[in-house]
Amino acid sequence: MTSDPRGGAAPSNRGLVTAISILIVAVIALAIGLVLALGGDDGAPEASESTATLDQVSSAAPPPADSPGQGGAQPPRDGTGRAPSDPLDAESSQELLLQQATRDPNDPYARGDVDAEIVIVQYADYRCWYCAQWHVEVSQALEPYIESGQVRIEYRDHPVRGDASVYAALAARAAGEQERFWEYRDALYEDVYDEANPAYDGAYLEDVAERVGVPDIDAFRAAMTSADSLAEIMTSREQALALGVTGTPTFIVHDTLVPGALPEEQFLELVESRLA
DSSP states (O other): OOOOOTTOOOOHHHHHHHHHHHHHHHHHHHHHHHHHHHHHHSOOHHHHHHHHTTTTTSSSOOOOTSSSOOOOOOOOSSSOOOOOOOOOOOOGGHHHHTTTOOOOTTTTEESSTTTSSEEEEEEEOOTTTHHHHHHHHHHGGGHHHHHHSSSEEEEOOOOOOOHHHHHHHHHHHHOOOOOHHHHHHHHHHHHHHHHHHOSSSHHEEEHHHHHTOOHHHHHHHHHHHHHOOOOOOOHHHHHHHHHHHHHHHEEETTTTEEEOOOOOHHHHHHHHHHHO
């Protein structure tokens, strides 16, 4: 991480900033190694993405040329470039899918009643434009279901677009240490959706923290080096790959695996069918 272009550190603090920068680089290097080790031949991103450094990954992936609103054919609706199939009613795997909902009352990355009728597990990558599309265009439609106690949503990190995705996930969790996870998540996805082309460097991630009201930026910066957070992110990724989830977004709606960002009407129809 370079010095903040908005003003830099005071001379007395430069040693601390340098030490923190070295720790962050070490965390990201470890993340890259874990991504490659856990991904395997079937689940890993392409080598050009998974081996990129933060300096090389300078912007969010914009929507492809034929994305909604830009003309052309309807694009695939997930971050892998593949078109999702219809929701998979995997009868032989329903029990396994149901087990993915932890209903942990202390889960800081879950919203809704632990005793909700159904749980939606969401696997997502902050740099995935299709994740951002679903977040902006569909997620708000679930709020009445969450508020009524019918639906609980459990968010899971699944960084598939390289080391900068791990870095963004670390930042979101660091914001969560100060009870700003959901606000930080919203801001990341809104920036990608709006084609803000964030750099995912320290200056950008700290700017997002300030925007969403993280009260202690020094503590936020330190939390981004957390080995525990990194381990949790990579465990989440490993669990997704074990289920065969290689693209984002992917959802488990109660007992049904849904690959890709379904439109609002289709997604709510599936939710209603599972509530029924």
